[in-house]
Amino acid sequence: MFAPRAKGERRYWLIKSEPDVFSFDDLMQAPQRTTCWDSIRNSGARNFLRDGMKVGDRCFYYHSNAEPSAIAGVCEVVREGYPDHTAFDPSHEYYDEKSDPAMPTWFMVDVKAVAAFKTLVTLPQIKADPALAEMALLRVSRLSVVPVTADEWAHVCALGGVKV
DNA sequence: GCCAACGTTGGC
DNA sequence: GCCAACGTTGGC
Numbered sequence: 001m002f003a004p005r006a007k008g009e010r011r012y013w014l015i016k017s018e019p020d021v022f023s024f025d026d027l028m029q030a031p032q033r034t035t036c037w038d039s040i041r042n043s044g045a046r047n048f049l050r051d052g053m054k055v056g057d058r059c060f061y062y063h064s065n066a067e068p069s070a071i072a073g074v075c076e077v078v079r080e081g082y083p084d085h086t087a088f089d090p091s092h093e094y095y096d097e098k099s100d101p102a103m104p105t106w107f108m109v110d111v112k113a114v115a116a117f118k119t120l121v122t123l124p125q126i127k128a129d130p131a132l133a134e135m136a137l138l139r140v141s142r143l144s145v146v147p148v149t150a151d152e153w154a155h156v157c158a159l160g161g162v163k164v
Numbered sequence: 165g166c167c168a169a170c171g172t173t174g175g176c
Numbered sequence: 177g178c179c180a181a182c183g184t185t186g187g188c
Contacts, residue, residue, distance in 0.1 A: 016185095016186090018186090041184095042171075042184090042185090043171080043172095044171090064185080064186055064187085065185085065186055065187080069186080069187075123187080141168090141169055141170065141185080141186085141187095142169070142170065142171085142184075142185040142186065143170095143185090144185085
C-alpha cells in the first residue's frame with residue numbers, strides 16, 4: 001500500500017483537530033509538547049496512522065470546524081503506529097467493542113509540536129492558491145489524516161512563516 | 165444549524 | 177452482493 005522509502009526519506013501529512021477539542025496551542029502546552037493522536041475511527045485515516053506515518057515524519061496541524069479553519073503549525077511523529085487503547089476502554093467515548101486487543105482495529109501515533117505558524121494558513125487561502133489546488137485536504141473529503149507532498153509542504157511552510 | 169459527501173451497517 | 181438507512185465530518 002505504501003511505496004518503500006529511500007533511506008532517511010521523510011514524508012509529510014496533515015492531521016485535523018477541532019481546536020475546541022484540542023488545539024495546536026494545547027499541544028504546545030502539553031507535557032513534552034507531545035500527545036497521542038487517539039480516537040480516530042475511520043479506516044482510511046487508520047491506514048495512514050498504522051502503515052504510512054513513520055518516526056521523523058512531519059505533519060501540519062489543521063484546525064477544522066474553526067473560525068477560520070486553518071493550518072496552525074507543524075508537529076512531528078515521535079512514535080509510530082501502535083494500537084489505540086481508547087478503543088478497548090468501555091468507559092471511553094470512542095470505545096469499540098469490536099476492536100480485539102489481540103488484533104486491534106484502530107491505531108494511533110504520538111506527535112510532538114515543532115513550531116507554530118507565524119501566520120495561520122487558512123482554508124480559503126489554500127483554495128485560492130494554484131500551487132495548492134491538488135492538496136489531498138481539498139480533494140479527499142472528511143478524512144482526518146491526509147498525505148501532503150514535499151512541494152506542498154515547502155509552499156505552506158513559507159506561507160506560514162516557518163522554516164522547516 | 166443546515167446539509168453534502170461519504171463510510172458503515174444491516175435487511176434481503 | 178446490492179442498496180437504503182443511518183451516522184459522521186466539516187464547510188458554510
